[in-house]
Amino acid sequence: MTTIFLGAPGVGKGTQAVLLREHVGWVHVSTGDLLRAARRDDTKLGRRAQSFMDAGDLVPDELILDLVREHLASLDPGASILFDGFPRTLPQAEALDGVLEELGRQVNQVLLLDGDDDELVKRLSGRRSCPNCGAVYNVHWSPPEEEGRCDRCGADLVQREDDAPDTVRRRLDVYRELTEPLIGFYRESGREPAVVDGIQSMEEVHQAVLESLGMEVDCIPKTAETGE
Numbered sequence: 604m605t606t607i608f609l610g611a612p613g614v615g616k617g618t619q620a621v622l623l624r625e626h627v628g629w630v631h632v633s634t635g636d637l638l639r640a641a642r643r644d645d646t647k648l649g650r651r652a653q654s655f656m657d658a659g660d661l662v663p664d665e666l667i668l669d670l671v672r673e674h675l676a677s678l679d680p681g682a683s684i685l686f687d688g689f690p691r692t693l694p695q696a697e698a699l700d701g702v703l704e705e706l707g708r709q710v711n712q713v714l715l716l717d718g719d720d721d722e723l724v725k726r727l728s729g730r731r732s733c734p735n736c737g738a739v740y741n742v743h744w745s746p747p748e749e750e751g752r753c754d755r756c757g758a759d760l761v762q763r764e765d766d767a768p769d770t771v772r773r774r775l776d777v778y779r780e781l782t783e784p785l786i787g788f789y790r791e792s793g794r795e796p797a798v799v800d801g802i803q804s805m806e807e808v809h810q811a812v813l814e815s816l817g818m819e820v821d822c823i824p825k826t827a828e829t830g831e
């Protein structure tokens with residue numbers, strides 16, 4: 604099974620992907636997480652991606668496609684895969700179909716998380732994460748007990764470079780221009796995206812996601828934080 608989560612920055616793709624990974628054991632493939640790991644490891648790819656990411660722009664397709672091909676080759680061929688943040692352009696979507704075909708797979712379902720820009724800007728500009736254990740907080744509604752410090756491991760929390768308000772606006776513009784056309788791409792190729800309202804509580808979104816994927820609706824797992 605291969606599933607794609609589409610949706611604007613901050614709509615909750617990563618949060619919901621982690622919940623699904625915990626709930627049904629799917630392999631979560633986030634190109635954003637892979638790129639941030641490459642930056643932390645100071646690889647050639649990480650260095651090339653840095654300026655694009657910090658400006659809120661997309662990393663060039665050829666770099667992303669190499670990264671995804673390499674990552675897919677490392678996965679169990681029978682795993683159910685959930686793509687989060689990929690594909691993000693029409694060339695990436697077309698290339699993904701070809702890569703999956705070579706692996707005897709196909710995109711089985713596309714899920715679109717929907718949300719309005721003002722809420723997304725608030726979510727992203729309030730996000731703080733722990734560089735040590737990956738816990739995620741939001742200064743507006745899920746702050747740490749002690750400001751700036753991780754409840755789980757005590758490390759200093761950080762704000763992602765690309766979560767500065769101007770960069771968030773840029774990321775939203777890039778999404779509308781380059782990624783939103785994928786809705787039409789999947790619709791026209793008979794893979795109509797299922798739409799879920801992302802502006803509800805994490806638990807409500809999770810339940811709506813399970814329903815739209817045709818899974819049993821269950822209670823939310825205890826660990827709701829994203830990995831980044």
Ligand code: AP5
Nearest residue numbers: 612613614615616617618634635656662688726730804805
């Ligand atoms: P990436 O890491 O993919 O970021 P993004 O999609 O722009 O946005 P987020 O991950 O911030 O949003 P999300 O929808 O996952 O929301 P999340 O669950 O985290 O990409 C970063 C950059 O890498 C790109 O700008 C680009 O440069 C590059 N890149 C990555 N993939 C690429 C590709 N394929 N091609 C080219 N370049 C690529 O939640 C956000 C916040 O909201 C958190 O604080 C969370 O706790 C909170 N939240 C989530 N759900 C809820 C809820 N229901 N209620 C309240 N708060 C919520």
